[in-house]
Each structure stands twice: as C-alpha cells, then as structure tokens.
Amino acid sequence: MANATQEYPKIDPKKTKQLISTLGELVEKHNFDEAWTIAGQLNSILKEQAENLNGAEYSALEGIIKSFYSLNEQYKKFSQRTYAFARKANDVAS
Numbered sequence: 001m002a003n004a005t006q007e008y009p010k011i012d013p014k015k016t017k018q019l020i021s022t023l024g025e026l027v028e029k030h031n032f033d034e035a036w037t038i039a040g041q042l043n044s045i046l047k048e049q050a051e052n053l054n055g056a057e058y059s060a061l062e063g064i065i066k067s068f069y070s071l072n073e074q075y076k077k078f079s080q081r082t083y084a085f086a087r088k089a090n091d092v093a094s
Contacts (some may be wrong), residue, residue, distance in 0.1 A: 011049040016042070020064055032072055039068045 019042050026035035046053075046061050053061065 011045060011052045016045055016061070019045075020061075023064070023068060027068065027071065030075075032075055035068065036072065039065055039072075 019038055023035055023038045023042065026032070026038060042061060043065050046058070046065060050058060
C-alpha cells in the first residue's frame with residue numbers, strides 16, 4: 001500500500017537564498033520573464049516545504065513571492081500603458 005503523504009527532501013536554505021537573490025537581480029534588470037520562473041520555483045518550495053519552515057522563514061518567503069507577483073502585475077500594466085502612449089504619440093506625429 002502506498003504512503004498517503006508524499007515526502008519531500010528537506011529544504012536547502014542556501015539554494016533558497018540563492019533563488020531569492022537571483023529573483024532580486026532579475027527584477028533589478030527588468031527581466032520579468034526569467035524572474036517569473038524563479039518566483040515559481042520559490043512558490044513551489046513554499047508549498048512543498050511549508051511544514052519544514054519556521055514561522056519567520058515562511059512569512060519572509062511568502063512576502064517575497066507576494067511582493068514579486070504584485071510588482072509583476074504593476075509592471076505589466078505599466079508596459080501596456082507605455083505601449084498605448086507610444087502608439088498615440090506616433091499617431092499624432094504622423
């Protein structure tokens with residue numbers, strides 16, 4: 001009979017810190033596509049390793065992920081507005 005709960009390997013704090021650092025660097029460079037992938041990896045760690053994180057670690061990781069997703073949404077809206085502005089300016093100039 002299969003075990004009802006899946007066992008995940010213990011969280012690697014070094015890897016998690018490296019992913020968070022990489023996420024920050026990518027956002028700083030406005031590379032939101034790659035940052036999205038890293039945020040997804042961090043989100044997986046959060047979900048799969050929740051029981052292995054203490055309250056402070058969980059809150060910190062959750063905060064980073066939520067902040068990134070919020071910032072990414074704002075960035076997408078800004079990009080759309082920038083594109084619309086550029087189109088309008090080009091229409092006026094023609």
